[in-house]
Amino acid sequence: MLELEKISKIYKTGTFGGKKLLAVNNVSFDVKDGEVISLIGESGSGKSTIGKMILGLISISSGMIRLNGVDITTLKGCALKDYYRNVQGVFQDPFSSYNPIFKADRIFRIIREEFFPKINNREWDKKIDSSLRAVGLNPDEVLNKFPHQLSGGQLQRFLIARALLLDVQFLVADEIISMLDASTRIDVLNLLAELKSRGLSILFITHDLSLGYYISERAVILYRGCVVEMGATEQIYYHPLHPYTKMLMVSVPRLDRKWEEVEIKLKAKHLELPSGCVYYERCPFADKDKDCAKRPPLIEAESGHFVTCSHYMEVNERV
Ligand SMILES: Nc1ncnc2c1ncn2[C@@H]1O[C@H](COP(=O)(O)OP(=O)(O)OP(=O)(O)O)[C@@H](O)[C@H]1O
Ligand SMILES: [Mg+2]
Known part of the structure; x- marks a missing residue:
């Protein structure tokens, strides 16, 4: 279970960082194992900031985030690496997650160097093959390609496959559907639903209410960095x-x-x-x-x- 307890984020803004912006204000909620929670709010309400704090990409100004009871802000070295085996993020614009001059599978190589330095080639290829197939990609069609040779939906699946290589338990999915066309959207949503049925927890960040309804059991509504309402998706919507x-x-x-x-x-x-x-x-x-x-x-x-x-x-x- 991932728990957010009274977390806040203050950004320093202005030319010399003299101004302060309270982007997330005292937010608490939890995500249980195998649960999908939608985090819904208009642009600038602090959704991505919460996702980034969970992923350790930015510091938390106050409050605590715990995974299975362990405070993640104190993690270092091996413990932090273990955290990233369990918690991964996929973001809005699949193209910006790839360097256009490198083939897309380079992101797999980085994972190998970082997390599986001792694995042999045969085992590694098998691992890649099964994670790509788990997200509905044919390895022969996507490996060895540059990002521009793949569709947005394929790239987004590629990123989810990368997360699956790490036996991920918790996925932060930040607006991952927004840039996809309608039919690819449903494919990626169904993929998330399937991953959920295998026990993955997902924080589904969106400003699109219908997507939130489709995928989640609970919804958290954010306004100006504050939780204004949260509950079962049916309660919130109806x-x-x-x-x-x-x-x-x-x-x-x-x-x-x-x-x-x-x-x-x-x-x-x-x-x-x-x-x-x-x-x-x-x-x-x-x-x-x-x-x-x-x-x-x-x-x-x-x-x-x-x-x-x-x-x-x-x-x-x-x-
Ligand atoms: N690195 C930063 N430095 C200063 N202010 C920031 C930074 N990142 C975000 N902000 C500000 O914090 C607030 C919340 O931003 P955030 O990106 O979390 O919103 P969001 O809900 O994800 O919006 P969107 O739906 O547009 O993605 C906004 O006012 C934004 O301008
Ligand atoms: Mg955002």
Whole structure:
């Protein structure tokens, strides 16, 4: 199980790093073995920052991340290498993950040098063959090719195959479907579902609600670096409690309606409030004199369904 406990990330910005940006604010959730969790939020809400902290690519400003009870921020040397055997990431743009002047299989060679220095050629070839086949790639069709000779879907599968070489238990999948065409999307989603059925845990980062619904048991909704709602996917999609989640659900385009017919009933008041609820400025329920001026805590509104809103009971009444 991977646990995030009150993690925050402050980036230093500005010319001399004099400004600070709180990109992730006190986020806690866990991902159980074999579970897929969708991390959903608009651009800039801090999704990739959370993924990068899990992958150890950037430091954590405060809080703790644990894999099977072990704090990952203290790992060094062999223990850190072991962590990377178990936890790997695949990112949005498959092309940027490859150097265009090297053949795509070079990324396998790097893994071999780093993690399997003693393996013989025959065993290694067998390992590559089985991990490529596990992601539906024919080794003869993809090995020895330059990245531009492969499709985006093939490259994305290639990266997942690379993660599988390491007996990975936990995959951070950061917008890995966004750049693929519709039919390849479904292929890669089905591949993730199959890996999940074999026990892999996945943090599925997306801003696309329909993808989140397709793949995950639970969803975490992020707004300005804060968790505003989380729970079982059905609860979040069919019974959202936070005004932001509700707005997201109402705004999803439906194929059976033209956009002029869609009346988005939740209109923001655009009031200014520097502290307090993170959604205050856009929230139709925001009330300066009431609880919204304070930061609402994450409360369990129904079993396993958490929300940070003092007005969550009114949200479904009003729409
Ligand atoms: N290295 C960095 N230095 C400074 N600020 C950063 C850095 N990386 C990200 N940020 C800022 O942190 C915030 C969160 O960024 P992040 O990339 O985590 O968002 P995201 O939810 O993944 O967005 P997107 O959907 O566009 O990928 C943004 O305001 C972003 O500009
Ligand atoms: Mg991102």
